Amino acid sequence: MTKKLLSGNEAIARGAYEAGVRVAAAYPGTPSTEILEYLAHYREVAAQGSSNEKVAVEVGIGAAFAGARALVAMKHVGVNVAADPLMTLSYTGVNGGLVLVVADDPGMHSSQNEQDSRNYARFAKVPMLEPSDSQEAKDFVMAALEMSEEFDTPVMLRSSTRISHSQSLVTLGKRKEVPLRPYVKDANKRVMMPAAARLRHAAVEERLLRLREAAEKSPLNRIEWRDRKIGVICAGISYRQVREALPEASVLKLGICYPLPPALIAEFAAGVDKLYVVEELDPFLEDQVKAMGITVTGKALFPLTGEIHPNRIAAAIAGKPLATPLPVPEDMPVPARPPVLCPGCPHRSVFYVLRQQKLLVSGDIGCYTLGALPPLGAIDSCICMGASISAGLGYEKGNPELKGKIVSVIGDSTFFHSGMTGLMDVVYNRGSTLTIILDNRTTAMTGHQHNPGTGYTLKGDPTTTLELAPICRALGVRRVREVDPYDIKALQAAIKEEAAADEPSVIISRRACALLDKSAKPLYEINDNCRNCGACLRLGCPAMAREGDSVTIDPALCAGCGVCAQVCNFNAIGKAGVANDENN
Amino acid sequence: MTKTTSILMGGVGGQGIVLASRLLAHVIQAHGYDLKISEIHGMAQRGGSVLTYVRFGSEVHSPLIEAGQADYVLAGEKLEAWRWLPYLRRGGTMVCSTQEIKPLPVITGAERYPEKILAKMQALVDDGLLGGLYAIPALEMAASCGEPKAATVALVGVLAARLEFPGESYLQALADIVPARFLEANKKAFLAGYNYF
Ligand SMILES: Cc1ncc(C[n+]2csc(CCOP(=O)(O)OP(=O)(O)O)c2C)c(N)n1
Numbered sequence: 126m127t128k129k130l131l132s133g134n135e136a137i138a139r140g141a142y143e144a145g146v147r148v149a150a151a152y153p154g155t156p157s158t159e160i161l162e163y164l165a166h167y168r169e170v171a172a173q174g175s176s177n178e179k180v181a182v183e184v185g186i187g188a189a190f191a192g193a194r195a196l197v198a199m200k201h202v203g204v205n206v207a208a209d210p211l212m213t214l215s216y217t218g219v220n221g222g223l224v225l226v227v228a229d230d231p232g233m234h235s236s237q238n239e240q241d242s243r244n245y246a247r248f249a250k251v252p253m254l255e256p257s258d259s260q261e262a263k264d265f266v267m268a269a270l271e272m273s274e275e276f277d278t279p280v281m282l283r284s285s286t287r288i289s290h291s292q293s294l295v296t297l298g299k300r301k302e303v304p305l306r307p308y309v310k311d312a313n314k315r316v317m318m319p320a321a322a323r324l325r326h327a328a329v330e331e332r333l334l335r336l337r338e339a340a341e342k343s344p345l346n347r348i349e350w351r352d353r354k355i356g357v358i359c360a361g362i363s364y365r366q367v368r369e370a371l372p373e374a375s376v377l378k379l380g381i382c383y384p385l386p387p388a389l390i391a392e393f394a395a396g397v398d399k400l401y402v403v404e405e406l407d408p409f410l411e412d413q414v415k416a417m418g419i420t421v422t423g424k425a426l427f428p429l430t431g432e433i434h435p436n437r438i439a440a441a442i443a444g445k446p447l448a449t450p451l452p453v454p455e456d457m458p459v460p461a462r463p464p465v466l467c468p469g470c471p472h473r474s475v476f477y478v479l480r481q482q483k484l485l486v487s488g489d490i491g492c493y494t495l496g497a498l499p500p501l502g503a504i505d506s507c508i509c510m511g512a513s514i515s516a517g518l519g520y521e522k523g524n525p526e527l528k529g530k531i532v533s534v535i536g537d538s539t540f541f542h543s544g545m546t547g548l549m550d551v552v553y554n555r556g557s558t559l560t561i562i563l564d565n566r567t568t569a570m571t572g573h574q575h576n577p578g579t580g581y582t583l584k585g586d587p588t589t590t591l592e593l594a595p596i597c598r599a600l601g602v603r604r605v606r607e608v609d610p611y612d613i614k615a616l617q618a619a620i621k622e623e624a625a626a627d628e629p630s631v632i633i634s635r636r637a638c639a640l641l642d643k644s645a646k647p648l649y650e651i652n653d654n655c656r657n658c659g660a661c662l663r664l665g666c667p668a669m670a671r672e673g674d675s676v677t678i679d680p681a682l683c684a685g686c687g688v689c690a691q692v693c694n695f696n697a698i699g700k701a702g703v704a705n706d707e708n709n
Numbered sequence: 710m711t712k713t714t715s716i717l718m719g720g721v722g723g724q725g726i727v728l729a730s731r732l733l734a735h736v737i738q739a740h741g742y743d744l745k746i747s748e749i750h751g752m753a754q755r756g757g758s759v760l761t762y763v764r765f766g767s768e769v770h771s772p773l774i775e776a777g778q779a780d781y782v783l784a785g786e787k788l789e790a791w792r793w794l795p796y797l798r799r800g801g802t803m804v805c806s807t808q809e810i811k812p813l814p815v816i817t818g819a820e821r822y823p824e825k826i827l828a829k830m831q832a833l834v835d836d837g838l839l840g841g842l843y844a845i846p847a848l849e850m851a852a853s854c855g856e857p858k859a860a861t862v863a864l865v866g867v868l869a870a871r872l873e874f875p876g877e878s879y880l881q882a883l884a885d886i887v888p889a890r891f892l893e894a895n896k897k898a899f900l901a902g903y904n905y906f
Contacts, residue, residue: 286749369771447778451801451833463757464722665816671818
């Protein structure tokens with residue numbers, strides 16, 4: 126049988142398809158995003174982009190109660206948003222199987238923190254599986270759904286950046302048509318009021334014991350006996366890194382990282398001279414193994430932060446690294462290449478003006494978080510999705526002197542995700558902050574997914590377009606206006622007025638993402654009037670650079686937004702091929 | 710058991726590094742090896758660095774390449790070549806473009822673009838630390854083949870001439886993954902790199 130090279134995310138999607146999943150829901154988030162993008166291609170799967178992760182899980186819950194197999198996917202911080210339904214879903218159990226895929230990001234390649242999702246499995250008392258490559262990613266989705274139905278529990282599947290975004294060979298199978306399980310009303314099991322929930326909590330504890338028993342015998346957990354001097358307990362990507370670093374060592378590979386199999390662990394520990402745990406982030410396995418009274422070394426040798434690579438494992442356990450860096454001349458610094466707002470990005474001018482007006486900017490998460498970097502440097506804080514508006518209100522309540530200077534900045538997708546409740550709070554609690562919604566008509570950060578404002582679903586079908594201005598008015602904001610961010614004067618005037626207003630206000634900065642806007646625009650160039658003052662460089666546009674005693678615009682990169690021409694005080698930037706005086 | 714070969718590919722968002730690694734993967738798979746590819750492209754669309762690892766052999770465990778491990782580095786840009794140079798093992802081979810793309814700290818004047826990158830890498834070859842340095846004006850070469858976006862494919866051509874697989878395998882892989890209207894230019898760019906040295 127021929128094998129296909131699949132990323133972990135593609136394999137998870139394929140696994141869901143083959144396992145007969147009927148409903149899939151997610152809010153995008155690196156490194157999990159592509160799972161639903163791949164699932165959207167399967168006609169048999171109702172795959173949807175939800176407005177946030179809590180909604181996605183709740184859609185999954187309904188689908189599973191209705192008898193269908195369901196998958197929900199999110200990045201690690203998405204589980205924080207979805208934690209409320211997850212905790213009680215553990216009590217109700219499922220009907221059709223439900224798998225919650227969570228993609229962690231050790232090393233924070235593109236995240237605001239590196240929380241370890243395994244803690245959620247333990248917290249919610251649900252099992253968690255952890256694949257170590259794409260083949261397992263596919264197979265474990267099937268295993269998770271079967272486990273879900275057999276034990277009447279949601280099952281978590283933990284991926285990570287290295288699993289989701291690495292490709293390896295996978296044997297494909299056919300879709301298994303899993304019939305809908307009959308729907309039978311069962312209020313005692315699904316209406317979680319205290320009397321019923323008390324009974325269900327007891328059921329959860331009893332289920333956990335049965336799952337532990339099953340983990341002892343599951344083929345997903347296995348001992349690989351090799352040289353018995355060293356034994357390593359590991360799961361997920363760490364299994365691969367350990368195999369690379371210590372090919373001779375014995376390994377207990379855990380495909381189920383929660384709950385753990387105590388007897389199997391004891392057997393393994395007894396069979397080796399020295400026992401180690403290799404795991405990224407928290408000492409999740411290590412603490413539990415130690416609690417079993419077994420002596421084991423883990424975080425004494427390995428960091429609690431970031432990824433753990435084979436070199437480090439070899440050095441720490443075998444006493445010699447696999448390789449040493451090629452010695453290169455040290456006298457030459459290597460400038461970083463940080464991500465930047467693209468040429469023509471409609472977010473840029475907003476941050477330029479906010480900085481110019483010295484406003485306090487309560488930021489949010491999306492491409493526009495890059496407005497925090499120099500030279501724009503316009504953002505004061507950024508915590509999690511949706512926090513901009515509510516934290517902005519807190520700034521105002523916390524320090525009355527800041528009143529009139531506070532601007533909350535949030536993207537369109539983020540506003541739909543979790544900004545609306547914050548805005549309602551500003552109105553209800555008599556705040557007077559300005560909220561700028563950066564409406565670039567897409568979820569750009571994660572690769573241009575649709576959202577409730579774009580008029581299309583994940584599958585590309587047309588749907589109702591939710592308009593921001595009427596929503597803001599409906600939330601009680603009386604001062605709502607739209608501005609084109611390519612018009613600096615209009616933007617300056619609007620921000621000045623609305624920031625000072627003594628009541629809540631909203632500016633919708635509306636302009637499509639420059640990567641999606643394919644309309645031809647005239648390019649801009651620098652003329653002889655340039656005094657090399659550098660004012661335009663404060664925009665941080667990657668198309669512009671100082672070259673000798675002037676600034677140049679790279680025609681291959683210029684997107685023709687014309688914002689630089691508007692911030693130039695010397696009329697030194699004009700449309701290419703147009704004489705100076707015609708340029709105004 | 711055959712030894713694992715490790716190839717690190719680095720460039721700037723939009724240069725086609727991911728396509729290059731997929732092209733190579735196609736060829737490797739066609740020759741029956743186990744392989745793993747790892748991509749880091751979190752915010753690369755926004756002009757950041759893009760990095761992919763390609764590893765193949767009889768059984769590949771880790772998808773990662775660490776400093777001192779790469780048999781080859783392919784860099785779409787000179788500063789990226791310099792950035793990933795320490796990832797080569799002693800005797801490893803550097804394939805890179807002579808193109809320069811300034812990162813933002815250089816544009817704003819906070820930092821300088823390093824000078825004499827090629828000369829310093831050549832010195833490492835002369836000292837016997839590097840096995841080879843193959844630098845080509847990939848962008849210009851691809852443009853003269855009719856498709857500047859095929860610059861990275863020209864670099865793959867240079868790399869391919871150093872790997873064990875026949876050139877035809879790459880042409881076949883291109884036919885499998887590149888849209889028809891770009892195919893001819895991509896094949897030409899590949900061959901321009903393949904026959905350059
Ligand atoms: C809870 C949570 N879910 C998902 C993400 C990943 N994520 C970060 S920003 C973002 C979307 C940003 O879209 P938008 O607000 O429209 O801004 P844009 O990137 O288009 O400027 C997503 C999905 C996250 N950081 N946190």
